[in-house]
Amino acid sequence: MRIDFTKMHGLGNDFVVLDGRATALPAIDATSAAALADRHTGIGCDQLVVLEPSTFADLRMRIFNADGSEVEACGNATRAVGLLIGTAASIETLAGIIHASPAESGITVEMGKxxxxxxxxxxxxxxxxxxxxxxxxxxxxxxxxxxxxxxxxxxxxxxxxxxxxxxxxxxxxxxxxxxxxxxxxxxxxxxxxxxxxxxxxxxxxxxxxxxxxxxxxxxxxxxxxxxxxxxxxxxxxxxxxxxxxxxEILMTGPATQSFRGSFDAAAYGMISA
Structure with a gap:
């Protein structure tokens, strides 16, 4: 099974974004996240970002650090996701619901209190x-x-x-x-x-x-x-x-799409649900 990805960055803080909103992705754990993030043998990134459907917001965003640990929030990743979506959106995270919207100088994110x-x-x-x-x-x-x-x-x-x-x-x-x-x-x-x-x-x-x-x-x-x-x-x-x-904290800044590609899920330990 091949998985599509989008490589993005916010001021050089880079992400591999997997979109599982329309079609469910294979299971992702700390090991597979770290393997994808590896800059020598994987795609390479600071964080792996996984998009999923949400019951409470427009979408859910999960964030894995390069060491495979899942974290609550990432402002640069939220701007990248805001750029990918292209419209104002509410985003469910482990830190709660946050909002991203297009702005003249990039993407504005309401980061909470x-x-x-x-x-x-x-x-x-x-x-x-x-x-x-x-x-x-x-x-x-x-x-x-x-x-x-x-x-x-x-x-x-x-x-x-x-x-x-x-x-x-x-x-x-x-x-x-x-x-x-x-x-x-x-x-x-x-x-x-x-x-x-x-x-x-x-x-x-x-x-x-x-x-x-x-x-x-x-x-x-x-x-x-x-x-x-x-x-x-x-x-x-x-x-x-x-x-x-x-x-409320507002953060505004740029985000950039670098390239798109695909990878073999099995090669990174991702198992179909």
Missing amino acids: PRFDWDVIPLAFAMDTQAMPVAWEELANPIAVNVGNPHAIFFVDDPYAIDMARLGPLIENDAIFPARINVNVAAVTARDAITLRVWERGAGLTLACGTGACATAIGAMKRGLVDRRVTVTLPGGPLEICWREDG
Whole structure:
């Protein structure tokens, strides 16, 4: 059985998208997702995105990281799916219902409301999430935010001076984060501008992270460092983040379709239902 796929990216954060809305796909698990994501022996991507029918929304989106772990949300993937659909749509995720719609500068996604309670980040025990009393070498006192998935944000002078390849996995897998964590290092450069690098949970250092941009912007706003509308510039390019007065986060940015193809399902361990 051959499966069609679409390769897409949002500012370089790349995805393999499988559309199972009209015809059910073979079963996908952590092993098959990781095999498809492998850049040497698979198609290669940061995340595998699977579209399915939904009872509660226009469609359901499942997201698997490159290591095969299934995650709650991905802002860049949502923009890619919004581009693929081409119209405004409600999308069911593990983080709840989110909405994507075409915009002049790409796709706008309503990402929901941020959460700050220690037990919904989640952390291993209660502490102040606005300035966590912890440090990993020069990275200290992060703010923790859940924007559908968990993020720790460190504000530094120069994000590119941080050894993320070494510190990223150390923080991601620390026992204080029972569900692991996305690690963000950011510099505020103006009241409306942030520079950001992200070590993504289960994917590593990526060119862009939509939820990371949202979490970092919200963290900077909570600390009074920026206004409620900012441009977050990642290695792959900029995203516009707005925190509305009603608490909803809006993220706007581009998405791109790279190419289409097909693969042999059996070669990647996908078993027909």
